[in-house]
Amino acid sequence: MKIKLIKTVSEYDQALERIELLMDLDSMSQDQEDELEVLAFLAEAYEEDHFPIDLPDPVEAIKFRMSQEGLKRKDLEPYLGNKSRVSEVMNGKRPLSLTMMRRLHEGLGIPAEVLLQEKNASLPEPVSIEWSKFPINEMHKRAWFKFDGSTRQLRDHAEELMRKMAAGLEDNLLQPILNRQQLRASKDFCSYAMTAWRLKAISEATQTKLLEKYEEGSITDDFRRELAKLSYLDQGPLLAKEFLNKNGIHLIVLAHLPKTHLDGASMFLANCEPLIALTLRYDRLDNFWFTLFHELAHIALHFGGDKESYYFDDLESSTEDIIEKEADAWAAESLIPHEIWRTAGLDHGASKAQIQFFSREMRINPAIPAGRLRREFRDYRIYSDLLGNKMVKKLFTEQEG
Template sequence: MSKVIKNEEDYEGVMVELESLLDRNPAPGTSDNERLELLTLLVRDYESKAFQFVPPDPIEAIKFRMEQQSLTPRDLIPYVGSRSKVSEVLSGKRPLTISMIRALNSGLRIPASILIQEKTPDGCDDVIDWERFPLKQMVDWGWINLHGSASSAPPEQILPAFLASAGSLRAQAVLCRSSSHVRSARTMDDYAFTAWVARVLHLANKSPVKTKYKPGALSSKLLNELARLSKSENGPLDARQFLRDLGIHVIVERHLPHTYLDGAAIMVDRQHPVIALTLRYDRVDSFWFTLMHELAHILLHLENEDDVYYDDLDIDAEDDPREREANRFAGEALIPTDAWDKSLAKHLRSPQAAEHLANQLGIHPAIVAGRMQHEFKAYQLLRNLVGNRQVRKFFPEVNWS
């Protein structure tokens, strides 16, 4: 059945098929998955019209079942996937995926009709305030071209087309930060943030990567190889091509005011993850560490479509295990611990020590200089060696003015 549900008999029939599809857990892009999404919409539409009561919130339903069965968050790991995911689901920061819904329905017998409801994250308005987008800045930077009468059109007539050009982006989901992990302690302008994400995905769609990304393609050894490209005359461009050949987009676009972003890792679909870099700090060491940090998120943390990590790397990562893990992975990819521990650079604050270790590893001296600044907590140290103003020049297509 693919028509509107008109009565209880239709509803029961759809629910039987819906739960059967949930049990099969169809892969994204398959006809069964499309059927599952269609039936979910039909059920939601029918329930919103037929039932006078407000159905239980899916998260509240999970918590109620936990109370009934004296379950702890740890007991949900088999159904949700990890302790961090359980925490995010129960706090409303991560939406339930189809596989989670299937597992919770089967294992805890929570009705699928409750679990498939969409939850609006706390503090998120249903209505987009188009006036809050930084439209003038977007036009000035060439993100949006307005001609003739369009130049005086209201934002609500201009911006939907810009957001739609991002493809699978759902503006409301970004504004509400659903399925997003944002590393930032500063107040971020959500509308500027959403506009930047849309711009990044628009650029990714304009230059599609033909190779399909294969989970597991990234490894410590491969990222060590990538790090050695830093010594190339055109290192940033070589790195971008290296990753495109693996099926990973690398997009460079400056950040909008009040977003404080250095980079992002976005799982648009399972075949083409996107890394976005702002080059907020135009330094060689910053470029390579940010790139490796976002690659670590792809390798270690991005699992579902629409998973997103946004990073302000000025913020300490001590309170976030995933960010600490990404930092460690990035550091190890650039300068392995055993090499660092045996090096003069660990003890001597000299350019010669930095260059000696860089030559030993086959990487750009700026990467070692940046590590030394961080380790010694001396950010004026080796300033002439970190590659100031040596990265943006490779990306003239970005409006840096």
């Protein structure tokens, strides 16, 4: 028989017949022994690919080890938790967590691939992350992941849920964001919530294909003017997303998580594609355009060769940081150049008609000068009807629908 890789059932049957014939021989030559060994190897490889043996159920594996070791259910408490949890696991009402799996693997010697239900799998090494601090319940409510257990079991499974979300993305993405130099945030922000939001933002961006590659230095004055003038159009925010995409920049909208107080963020993906993510925490056109340009300022001015950095911004939070002040000034200049704003003569007493006339002349949305006047005079009671309240989220919601 000519020895070759087994690819079909017919070839597999022929190999078995030859193996059986060789094994029935009273004695074999060295060539026949070598032939038998090779055929057996090829047949086994074909069987593994086409007739895989299912891994035993983890609970059944636990029961088998209990039988071997003469263990009772109370002996499982060091591995699974209290009596109630042991009962839930053994009755199939609670999935095993990674913590339980590690204890069962180390204490009872149950193979990792059986516990994980994946051939040749190994358990991830423990790391110094407090998994229970991630806002798992809120993430589950938003359908950021699937979980087959009950809601009260979520926190016990935080590690595997977060690891699954981060699978295939950047290294160290699960390490909590702690470098406050890159955070313009309120004092009570939660680093774990911020990390979870960042993970979801990156995950969303990686599912979007950019139409062009981003080029360093491409955010010119003309680029800024073109983008700002899109605000004049009813579909401006959606057109801004398309405009940025065609210039190699991701723009996604992702609602903030509690204790992040987040308006927007800017970062680079592992493949060096820039990402701007906005929360629309305040669903107003003035907020959308200013935050967008603030984050774009970071992309244009502040990353340089450090593509592993990131910026997270609560624009209500006061700051003395030079970089953040520079981004604020760059955003304001992009939307309305300082010299034009100075000569326009708009002040705290400007009428609605004056603001609208100025906006038509500039070909920008009136929410932009109205919002600027509110910020400059720190009077957030004025011009509320010009801000484009509740006009942004619905655009992105309708687009998704």
